[in-house]
Amino acid sequence: MTFVELLKPEAVKVLAGVSSKKRLMHDVAELAHTAYGVGANMCVEALMERESLGPTGVGHGVALPHARVPGLDSVVGAFILLEKPIDFEAVDRQPVDLVFALFAPEDAGVEHLKALALVSRTLREVSICRKLRANPDAATLYTILTEAQATKAA
Template sequence: MELADLLVPGAVVAGVKVTSKKQLLGSLAAQAGKLLGMDERRILEAILERERLGSTGLGGGVAIPHAKLAGLTSVMGVFMQLETPLDFDSLDGKPVDLVFLLLAPEEAGAEHLKALARVSRLFRDQATLAKLRGSSSSDALYALLASYGQQKAA
């Protein structure tokens, strides 16, 4: 599974201005709702339910909030680069500035885990993280993310 399989151009947003974790999760849910034609409150509730189990802030300034939703037919993602890092209750206590939301169908097992693993690999690649942090446009971020798997395979 490649990142290009999870994202559409409208799912990648640069320079997002939010001041709290809840506001960030609401922005992610709103963007996903718009792309999916689903109620953003339903998406937000699913994300918050997962966050109550433990923070999805991995450390190093990155987070992968995720949830399963009835009505989805495939795994999809929303990526946001924040203008200013914010507290996300991350494992290392450091603020987050790169966030990749993953939403999966309720019955998705292996597909959901493969997508999480793929995004986790992306977020461990320091060179790619530097490029993501250095990009200032949504289009540039999308191109970088969509080509990530192909760069590694070449």
């Protein structure tokens, strides 16, 4: 699995003025709806339900919200860079500004876990996160994410 398979360029966005975790979940769901045609309300509900099990803020300003959603054929992602970090109840209690959401088919097995591992591994790289934070342009963010993996593979 690669970022190119997971993420469409139109599923990458920079947002200003997100005021809360719930608002962010709505924005992520709208982005997924626009890029992949999945139901936005369904995505919000699935993300919030998953968050109720435990926050997906993994630390160092990164959150990896994820959920299973009916109507998908494969695992897909959406990436948001927040201009102003928000409280996300992250494990290290630090505010979040890098958000990579994953949406998986209801019957996704190992593919969902592989995608989560790929994104988690990539966003643990301090240098990649630094590049993402320094480039508030959606096209550049997409390139950074898709090339990060290609560089590692080379």
